[in-house]
Amino acid sequence: MTITTMTSVPPGLILILGGLVLPWLPGAARPVVSLVLPVLGFIQLLLLPEGLYAQIGIAGYELTLVRVDRLSLVFGYIFHIAAFLAALYALHVRDATQQVSALVYVGSAIGAVFAGDLITLFVYWEITALSSVFLIWASGTEQAYRAGMRYLIIQVGSGVLLLSGILLHYQHTGSLAFEQLISASGQLAGAEPGVLLILVAFAIKCAFPLLHNWLQDAYPQATVTGAVFLSAFTTKLAVYALARGFPGTEVLIGIGVVMTLFPIFFAVIENDLRRVLSYSLNNQLGFMVVGIGIGTELALNGAVAHAFVHIIYKALLFMSMGAVLYRTGTIRATDLGGLYRSMPWTAAFCIVGAMSISAFPLFSGFVAKSLTLSAVVEGHYILVWIGLLIASAGVMEHSGIKVPFFAFFGHDSGIRCKEAPTHMLLAMGVAAGLCLGIGFFPQPLYAILPYPVTYQPYGDLGHSLTQVQLLLFAALAFVVLMRTGLYPREQRAINLDVDWVYRRLAPRLVIFAMQWLVAANTVLNRALHHLGRMVIRTVWRHYGPEGTLARTWPTGSMVLWVAILLVASSLLYYA
Amino acid sequence: MNKPEKHDAPTTISAAVFGWLAAVCTVLVVIEWFVHRHATYPWEGWPGFYAIFGFVAFAGIVLLGKQLRRVIRRDDDYYND
Incomplete structure (x- = not known):
């Protein structure tokens, strides 16, 4: 491979594509390929000169898929080393789902640290979330399934916040570049809302206090080998993102x-x-x-x-x-x-x-x-x-x-x-x-x-x-x-x-609210029913067959009333 | 390992381990007098500052953690999933 072909493939992509091809390889070859791909990726990094690559325009947005500098390289090196060690550790695994998700997960984490713009970062950010959850689900237990679901919701949520932040930031500055986002003063007070949203997205993935519990909830539920992969990439990607942006x-x-x-x-x-x-x-x-x-x-x-x-x-x-x-x-x-x-x-x-x-x-x-x-x-x-x-x-x-x-x-x-x-x-x-x-x-x-x-x-x-x-x-x-x-x-x-809040308190509150609504609904129904009956009963009393207004009047009383009215009107007329 | 094993014996640490560790710790404090230390804060110069700090911080963490358990401990099947 020449340097040009090496630089035309974004770092991480070798692992992602390799991972997608993996299911079609014979079972015995798959662990070996998982081991070789990080080595290839590492060699690619050694050949990559610093600079910006793969700059493309999509729908009017300028994207830089690859930025190679000292900060991204350090994380690139260690991510490849970790991928190799974890693949060696997982050499006995024959479960294709885990092998594929591990490679895609690692590749997207590497892609993310080389992302030169925020949109590329976002795409890789979400792929790390979607691919890694299979390392938790692969345990096959009900607990792992539920913990994985909570993990996925929180991770994807972080991505959604990131995208919202990116869009606001773009509207404000017209720039999609992933560079230092905080002003030189380091104060959050004057920061634009887009930057704050991006910081919250990073904070979730970096397990800041109160936003941390997805980590202790999900990692212990992952498979034996899955936890090794998980421990290396997600949170350190967030550390990289913070070091770059904040x-x-x-x-x-x-x-x-x-x-x-x-x-x-x-x-x-x-x-x-x-x-x-x-x-x-x-x-x-x-x-x-x-x-x-x-x-x-x-x-x-x-x-x-x-x-x-x-x-x-x-x-x-x-x-x-x-x-x-x-x-x-x-x-x-x-x-x-x-x-x-x-x-x-x-x-x-x-x-x-x-x-x-x-x-x-x-x-x-x-x-x-x-x-x-x-x-x-x-x-x-x-x-x-x-x-x-x-x-x-x-x-x-x-x-x-x-x-x-x-x-x-x-x-x-x-x-x-x-x-x-x-x-x-x-x-x-x-x-x-x-x-x-x-x-x-x-x-x-x-x-x-x-x-x-x-x-x-x-x-x-x-x-x-x-x-x-x-x-x-x-x-x-x-x-x-x-x-x-x-x-x-x-x-x-x-x-x-903190997971108690969303595993116990929130469901309890929802159940309580539902019960309250049902009770309120019953009371309201009963009240309406009562009111309806009252109205009907009143109408019935006046207009029903026995009602005052539906009574058949004797002719005598009518003649009497006519006479009274006549007398009254003549009195008024002549008086 | 032919000695009889007690599976449910409470976890303890032998007096020998304690003795050796205590001896090493004593030596560490003694050689402090012979090693030049670059102290930034004045209290770093106090003899045995780091030793006492390590001991007290560790014990404090464990004993506070023990109190925390009284509040947040629940049965294994608490979440029932």
Whole structure:
């Protein structure tokens, strides 16, 4: 392939088209094709020079299907890496629906980060929603079906808001370009309504507080492999979109801090370990949103680097919990424990993921999170700094300790199962290798970030030391709470979250309103009936066969009345 | 692994693990005196600031989470779907 043919095909399209052809390939070839396509796509990115491609005019609108710059490239690289790892992990899957939807989903997410205009972004945005829901539905349970439906409604809803925002924005500015949408001041107050709608659409997909619950609702219902795919793309596409359209938007700093904090309390008491990971994902997005909100070059680098490493270790953690679910048939902390005996490799890889997300020095999370935290310190956001430090202890709690401890250690569940299949171990091994590789040698990652990096994560030994102190004393707190019995026991239970509003409150309100309407209708009917009877009865009394006005009058009385009238009129006439 | 296993034993952590972790933590605080630290905020210079912060934040999160459970905990089949 020459460079011209490479550049004439928009990135992501290779995977989408490949996915659509997949059902016609023999069953054994399909997993291999799913593995090869991300590699081809990755090579295409390496050959793509920066610039704008595929500029076309449709119905008077100028569209730029492809924009290649440093920001889109970083996300392009990591999306291809994640697609490869997830496809390797899913090598055993023979379900064509999942294979096709995974490829289309990944391809559209890649297409979206290279979209140069808002309409193209919208189209890919909606395809990611429509294709990914099949990864949830493929579980085949009633619960998965319902959760998938809620997921789809919310995701498509985000797309509808996006389109409305785009149209208003176009009306206001005459531009469809997907560039910085917020003014340089970073204030939302003066922003046009179109831009605000676009921000809300991004906020839904990025799982902002109160708009977040589709994530914890849907991801744990996805298939073993589906959750690995889902964890990587949807929310990080939203992070990309925010970094592109809303860098330096001040309100995002506060939102981001809240986002790092509130999920950790839910994660402490959650029993479904894949849901714990979903809350953890939400908390990680908060760090990125803070970085985008601060908006300096260092902070944006931090947000992007965090997204990059996060995709790998979060996929790794979802893979390890997926392997546990695959082998044992359950993912409830109450039913698990002691699995390190049966699944030592999975346990080891899970611990690497756990240490990466907790940001231990020499693991990938550390070299990314340090960028954001330095930007926070540099900008003198003291409260934000304290919030993120608490959140770091929270990450240690739910992902660093809880997930590996309750699955692989803790009390022995008695479950004896086989180790995860080889291809799953391989995928986890590569992901774990990347976590350590980036942690040891951060320079290649720093080199592809949008802005030049001078930061040295290991330049100040004291920084590494204090980070280890923070994390190990947090671990010490865990041990103390466990030994004193203060740590909350795992319980077979669910916890309410915002989804209660639309799963319980809203249906109840509708039922209540319906009952009220029916009751009101009955009362009204009865009243009308009563009124009708009264009218009929009155008419009947006067005009009915026995009524005063229908009485047959005797002739005598008529003559009498005529005589009276005559006398009266003559009196009036002569008087 | 031939030792008898108690399937429903409450989850605990052995005293040995506790001892080792406590020892490592002590060492971490001690070597603070020998490592130069670039402190931006004055309280970062306090001895053991990060250690105490980590311990207190972790314990606080867990104990607050426990209180949250009292409010939002429901049976597994609450939504009945």
